[in-house]
Amino acid sequence: MSNIREVARIAGVSVATVSRTLSHPDKVSEASKKKVMEAIEQVKYRPNMLARNFRSARAYSLVVLVPDIANPFFALVIRSIEQQAQKKGYSVLLGDTQDSHAREQDYIRLVETRLADGVIQLRPQWDQTSDQQSMNFPYLHLCATESTPGPCIRVDNVAAFKNIVDYLISLGHRRIGLITGLKGNPHTIDRLKGYKQALSEAGIPFDETLIAEGEFLIWSGVNAANTLCKLPNRPTAIACMNDEMAIGAIQAIKSHDLKVPGDISVTGFDDISYSRYCDPPLTTISQPADDMGSIAVDILLRLIEGETLDEEEHVLPYDFIVRKSTSVCKAADTNSDISQEPN
Amino acid sequence: MSNIREVARIAGVSVATVSRTLSHPDKVSEASKKKVMEAIEQVKYRPNMLARNFRSARAYSLVVLVPDIANPFFALVIRSIEQQAQKKGYSVLLGDTQDSHAREQDYIRLVETRLADGVIQLRPQWDQTSDQQSMNFPYLHLCATESTPGPCIRVDNVAAFKNIVDYLISLGHRRIGLITGLKGNPHTIDRLKGYKQALSEAGIPFDETLIAEGEFLIWSGVNAANTLCKLPNRPTAIACMNDEMAIGAIQAIKSHDLKVPGDISVTGFDDISYSRYCDPPLTTISQPADDMGSIAVDILLRLIEGETLDEEEHVLPYDFIVRKSTSVCKAADTNSDISQEPN
DNA sequence: GGCAACTTCGCGAATGTTAGACATAGTGTT
DNA sequence: AACACTATGTCTAACATTCGCGAAGTTGCC
Numbered sequence: 212m213s214n215i216r217e218v219a220r221i222a223g224v225s226v227a228t229v230s231r232t233l234s235h236p237d238k239v240s241e242a243s244k245k246k247v248m249e250a251i252e253q254v255k256y257r258p259n260m261l262a263r264n265f266r267s268a269r270a271y272s273l274v275v276l277v278p279d280i281a282n283p284f285f286a287l288v289i290r291s292i293e294q295q296a297q298k299k300g301y302s303v304l305l306g307d308t309q310d311s312h313a314r315e316q317d318y319i320r321l322v323e324t325r326l327a328d329g330v331i332q333l334r335p336q337w338d339q340t341s342d343q344q345s346m347n348f349p350y351l352h353l354c355a356t357e358s359t360p361g362p363c364i365r366v367d368n369v370a371a372f373k374n375i376v377d378y379l380i381s382l383g384h385r386r387i388g389l390i391t392g393l394k395g396n397p398h399t400i401d402r403l404k405g406y407k408q409a410l411s412e413a414g415i416p417f418d419e420t421l422i423a424e425g426e427f428l429i430w431s432g433v434n435a436a437n438t439l440c441k442l443p444n445r446p447t448a449i450a451c452m453n454d455e456m457a458i459g460a461i462q463a464i465k466s467h468d469l470k471v472p473g474d475i476s477v478t479g480f481d482d483i484s485y486s487r488y489c490d491p492p493l494t495t496i497s498q499p500a501d502d503m504g505s506i507a508v509d510i511l512l513r514l515i516e517g518e519t520l521d522e523e524e525h526v527l528p529y530d531f532i533v534r535k536s537t538s539v540c541k542a543a544d545t546n547s548d549i550s551q552e553p554n
Numbered sequence: 555m556s557n558i559r560e561v562a563r564i565a566g567v568s569v570a571t572v573s574r575t576l577s578h579p580d581k582v583s584e585a586s587k588k589k590v591m592e593a594i595e596q597v598k599y600r601p602n603m604l605a606r607n608f609r610s611a612r613a614y615s616l617v618v619l620v621p622d623i624a625n626p627f628f629a630l631v632i633r634s635i636e637q638q639a640q641k642k643g644y645s646v647l648l649g650d651t652q653d654s655h656a657r658e659q660d661y662i663r664l665v666e667t668r669l670a671d672g673v674i675q676l677r678p679q680w681d682q683t684s685d686q687q688s689m690n691f692p693y694l695h696l697c698a699t700e701s702t703p704g705p706c707i708r709v710d711n712v713a714a715f716k717n718i719v720d721y722l723i724s725l726g727h728r729r730i731g732l733i734t735g736l737k738g739n740p741h742t743i744d745r746l747k748g749y750k751q752a753l754s755e756a757g758i759p760f761d762e763t764l765i766a767e768g769e770f771l772i773w774s775g776v777n778a779a780n781t782l783c784k785l786p787n788r789p790t791a792i793a794c795m796n797d798e799m800a801i802g803a804i805q806a807i808k809s810h811d812l813k814v815p816g817d818i819s820v821t822g823f824d825d826i827s828y829s830r831y832c833d834p835p836l837t838t839i840s841q842p843a844d845d846m847g848s849i850a851v852d853i854l855l856r857l858i859e860g861e862t863l864d865e866e867e868h869v870l871p872y873d874f875i876v877r878k879s880t881s882v883c884k885a886a887d888t889n890s891d892i893s894q895e896p897n
Numbered sequence: 898g899g900c901a902a903c904t905t906c907g908c909g910a911a912t913g914t915t916a917g918a919c920a921t922a923g924t925g926t927t
Numbered sequence: 928a929a930c931a932c933t934a935t936g937t938c939t940a941a942c943a944t945t946c947g948c949g950a951a952g953t954t955g956c957c
Contacts, residue, residue: 262943
């Protein structure tokens, strides 16, 4: 396999000139450049990037840690990360951790051993104490929450979820079920906060029995919705903490011979592509997946370059999307304790 | 940052012993190993893998080329690839090409420049002539078709699709619509072949007007199904070349005030997770995504090790999954030219 | 013509690791 | 005491590239 020396020999220049031609073309005369390019063409030379990276002590690659690539929202974000990274000359090392701490550590070791320059973490930070002190390398939380320490990008989950519940209340709903993620998950915590804020502002008492725990997966939405449907006084609306659970919930509700939204309104979160095409199409929150990915790469590269950020936290806007899975509460008059003011 | 020399100094052994401890532990006494490990712990030494890879002329990474990571079937396969690769000590470089030839070439260059050891290609091979002669490095087609050259893994798309259409015919359907992928796509070609085989065996003439072209994306399923529903003599069943188009088709059919499967049966292909939860749940073909991924990694690693394969083509089994989106053809008696024999 | 400033390029060092050749010391076996 | 074996050290080479330094050449200006 041809190397830089052979190219230099054929082009009749020094090894350094070949190197400069490829890495700093502005420092080489046109004549030399031409000779070098011809020699490269002739022997089909491809620079050995392993050597280049070794010499420059940079891997030009990023690790993306994701709990599950099969989650369509994560897939969208990663698609955007990959695109922006490639544009900037970086590769993406995919780390699907399946929520395993050990697997995550394996990928972090890639940075410690110089095989990657930084990490974009898509899993939210569960416990504040554990990791961050040891993360003395470029490390960025995407899909972060209010409690995330260090550099992060996020949407305002509290406000977004409050937005949804406000809307359900404006439709006359008073008994609003909630399908959460796992209890300790920061997204669960933030969105639950939004739910409670909306209820509290409307003067609706919080009712523990209307809360069902899920795991952000379709089947867990099915189970949780089944529980809620069997309540003696079942809710007239169910807000789900993501679209997948909402899709599962819709199926479960239908299996009880109830109509969506006629008997129970349902909402999601994320706006995955299936939300638009399920029956009925889902009212949900859209997060700016593309922007999140590209901004994350830009910020991480600045960290890699050694810049210090003016502000660690970047909060991006979300969209509230009303589709057909929500409607006015038919049983509104039975909850007559509060006057409703639709807008 | 600490290097191997410093560890050797602190442990009071030679550099060679440290290297041996980490790379060939069986050649080092327990006592030395202990000293070395303690020194490593003390200075938080992490071997510089850039140097190791450079020295061994191996990147220990694989490129996975995928047309679109947001396709849930591809996401499943990649999840499996990543898992198996990590188990074998390899990293996965994600290359989402969005069907761009240029982006694909960029990733192939990673192998030419030694930053990756091999490629797993999830896009099927469109034109036989273009690439393969230049692929003189470990290169493996996953999701391949009958016409794929070189090492490949696939299911029998022809037989699988014939299986679906056979089933529809056994339910009494005679006018069976087809929503394809793009015309030149090898998956389209293979599955169309299966469709035609099934019709031909049943003595049903092929009707060009029942074929609608899609792009394997939800919205294209919507458009194609709209076209088929507006036909003067519309089909009683629609076979779709993947689940996403089937999900779109179901929505479109419902928007024409038709029932699925009452008026039109619908089938998919891939068995993505939403197929089980859409309304009605989808009759479809399940491909062994996990096996495909792990087998692909195993084979590619053998190619990287320089082995020659006994057989280049690996055909894996598929499952035919009957759910609720298909039913007996109500209009069967109007197609009375052929006696039906359900099984 | 002389000098400064700039451009272009070659030389040699340096990067961290591993492998191989070989020597040495220690241990246990015959 | 001779031998085999293991564990370890020493030393050198190798990997392909980049970078700092300085030499050589070119241009511009007075």
